[in-house]
Amino acid sequence: MAIDCLVLGAGQEVGKSCMVVSINGKRIMFDCGMHMGYTDSRRYPDFSLISKTGDFDNALTCVIVTHFHLDHIGALPYFTEVCGYKGPIYMTYPTKALAPLMLEDYRKNMDRRGEDEQFTSDHIAECMKKVIPVDLKQTVQVDKDLQIRAYYAGHVIGAAMFYAKVGDAAMVYTGDYNMTPDRHLGAAQIDRLQLDLLITESTYATTIRDSRYGREREFLKAVHNCVAAGGKVLIPTFALGRAQELCILLEDYWERMNLKVPIYFSAGLTIQANMYYKMLINWTSQKIKETYATHNAFDFKNVRNFDRSLINAPGPCVLFATPGMIVGGFSLEVFMQWAPSENNLVTLPGYCVAGTIGHKLMSGKPTKIDLDKDTQINVRCQIHQLSFSPHTDAKGIMDLVKFLSPKHAILVHGEKPKMATLKERIQSELGIQCYCPANNETVTIPSTHYVKADASGTFIRSCLNPNFKFSTRSSTDKSYLDSNKSKAVSRLSVSDDRATEGILVVEKGKKAKVIHQDEILHMLGEKKHEIQFAYCIPMPMARTEDLSSTSHMLCGFDKSTLISRLSMILSDELSEGNILDLGEELQVESFRVSVCSSDNCPHRLSSSLQNGSESVFFCCNWSVADEKLAWKIISIMKNSTL
């Protein structure tokens, strides 16, 4: 059996995340996003690849949306209301609550840009009615076979990674996530799961970031300098998420510095959005949660609503305006007014989709931007790029992949060359097969299956007792931090052979059964035949002056002295095994050795003493399990003198 992943969006790019995964007969669509860089049909995933006939209800088991960003949810109303998908849709409570705001804000902007409206307000409302909200860690039984579960992802409020399990096969789709906590959200959290597949975002596939506090200070300083000089600060953001995070940051700073400069929210960013945040405070970071009873962090004191007439009002201000990346709409309107003055400041997020004005501002230092054939904007204002981002960095991605250790990994939501680098790292450092497919490609990976067998009580009980074996062995250790340097280290290795004491018995017409090895003889009605190895080995004695014959030697040294001498030799030379000195004999695992005084020991191959030198015979026996160890000991004994 296999898992098929059809990439409908965010393959080797950022935008319109959409992945259709077929797993043991179930078909799940993860995310249903739109591309902000296009205005034609390319902005939506190519849904016809899911079903040629357009019968999406039978083609898909469910749709899962990870968070409310438009590149993850933007195509959903189109898919449900225009394409006609009527099946279940799952998202977390905050996503369900906030997604309509995002969609509505986007729709209005689309409207203003004069594009043909692909969905209406009613479409959004109808679409959201089909959504089943889920809580974190809640195990949702979509149908008899499909189980899904959401895990906290950080990134934006309500963002979740989704675990899906059908039969024995299991996978995780991360959506966007952040492995470090920020001002208002915690870090992503997930259980250690047995996974066949991990699909992860890779926005910052090669970037490693340092602490965010320094970067936050930079941002605050830039804003403070600008307003202190009487300038206006434009912060283009999407309606939710980054706006609230920055606002918490600014509020805090305003309080501390006792600033009185107004902070405005543009119409799209209704203060009502904060109402949602207040109710969803359980989804924010621990610190904010703890203070909800006395002061809800989303009760912003300095924030006011913005009016279009204030655009050219004198005096400094800070304005949060939608949409982000200056794709159009109100943020573009304000940008056109404010960009020509060098007093003003525009802050841009760490990532802007190609094709947006935000992207143009970030690449190089343009002085003029052509909006269309007739409109040109002079850009003299300062540009500040926010260097903290709600996405995980490369280390975070590696940490997550290593933590989950899936059998396969797929990278999406990133830039092609960087993804290729990360893919190499995952394959070489973690030994996990990794793919980064392009849009409309399908990746097929094998999935786990289990066969069932009944286990006998004896086997289960024997498995409850540890059965450790310790051995030191040298191995090449590939250090995680420095992949180029591998060094040989001698280390203690612990092995546990509990499972290998089990025997699987399959009989025609009966269920397979696992029994303990001690039970098989009884089951077969057979008697055990034990095969042992034995060898009575002569060891030369170091000559001592006053003793000349073997018999004297034996009189002179009692057996236990000889044994303890042998024990010393072995412990010097033998790197593994645990040598037990039992007085009359030595024991290393199943290997036993004792001083042999019988001249016709059946285990002696040559009875003659070589070169007349004095020797002592040691009678050894062992079983096949410790064969290697036994021969090592024998070769040591052959080459040493007592």
Next chain:
Amino acid sequence: MRKVQTLKYAEEACYNGTLVIKAFSSGLEIGTCNWTINGPKRNIAYISSSIFVSTHAMDFNFLGLQGNDLIIFSDFSTLDTTENMENDNTYCDPVTSSNASDDLYNLEEIAASLLKDDESMEEMEKLAFICTCAFDSVRAGGSVLVPIDRLGIVLCLLEQMSLLLESSSLKVPIYIISSVAEELLAFTNIIPEWLCKQRQEKLFSGEPLFAHVKLIKERKIHVFPAVHSVELLTNWQEPCVVFCPHWSLRLGPVVHLLRYWCSDPNSLLILESGDDANLALLPFKPMAMKVLQCSFLSGISLQKVQPLLKALQPKLLLFPKDLRCKIQISEANTIIHYSENETLCMPSSKESTEIDIATDLASQFHWKTLKQETVTRLDGELFMDQGKHRLLSGFRQADSKQHRPLLHWGSPDLKRLLIELSKMGITGTLKKVMDSAESKNAAGIIDIDDPEKALIDVRETGTVIITADENLASHIFKAMDIVLDGI
């Protein structure tokens, strides 16, 4: 509380890899739940007092309790009621008469009948009645005292009462006096995930989950930590409606206020009815104050027990002995009655433990065919996770791991052994045969001269290979392996 691990509804908590413990909403209050425990040998569901359709908390998720072979029924809410279930079979009739084949249809039908929200309607009517009683009192100039401790009922009463007061021209303040009220009221507004559908809809349309947020802001509801709070004393105004603890009428602000109002015939005390209501009121007698005792739905009503169990289909049902006379349960389930301080031993539902073996691992096994069965030694690592035994490929490399049998049985045929040895280029002679003439697999000693000197001492129960050469030893072992059965 630091020792408590909190769970969401339907979150899996795995204890020791063996037991998977889950909570499902029971509908009684915010956060109340029924539990399921799934282990390798048994699945158990524990049903406590549950309400199918709640006015505020998330509904009773009885479908989540399906698929458990043992159900412990522990809803004692009907114990004190007088209603009986002997001849009232109207609920079960359509269910029992239909065939087992349309189980799915049945389940849907049962579920629908269970979720018929006539009960919650009834509850809402009760609340409305209480509100009109309270309204009558305040209109007559009396005050209303509500020492009810059930959070959901208090929250609903707050909403309805203020709605009623608002619709009239009366300006009557509502006071809540409790040291935890402020935090509790703030908390109830940040937990949409734990509330009923209608409340969740409020989240999605951006309204507060409970109206009290707005009412506090509009200063229609006043919250004070204690009866002696300065704010309370300066704000106090009569007539008023006061919510305060404690329902026992022995502690908290209620004691003072009851003393104060008990002689006022216009005032009203609203109590939750119980056996000891009379006892509770005893110290305040004689009372001129009116007392309204009301009972609220606090569990599964008797006529819904049977269809519920039908929907859940347990193999085994543990039912309280005390409720036996109240309800007849159809014989379809095996019922065991339990009572306090009594340990019951349940028969195990699964005979043996099951092991899941990963197919990629199983395909690498070295199978050996015996007379009737094929056998193989297991490999990999055994995991116990989520109540399942799983055998997965181990992480250690299969380096130099020789698959050689460790356990042998049968008795070797010496002549065959010699032939097998000679195939490997090892020559030897049968030196000594023990006197067991009747058996062809006689015991004896084989003397090897080529390529090295060695001895094979074969006996009935075991063989000793005597050699000083590692290579030769392993060859002889291989030959022995061929003439013996082993694994």
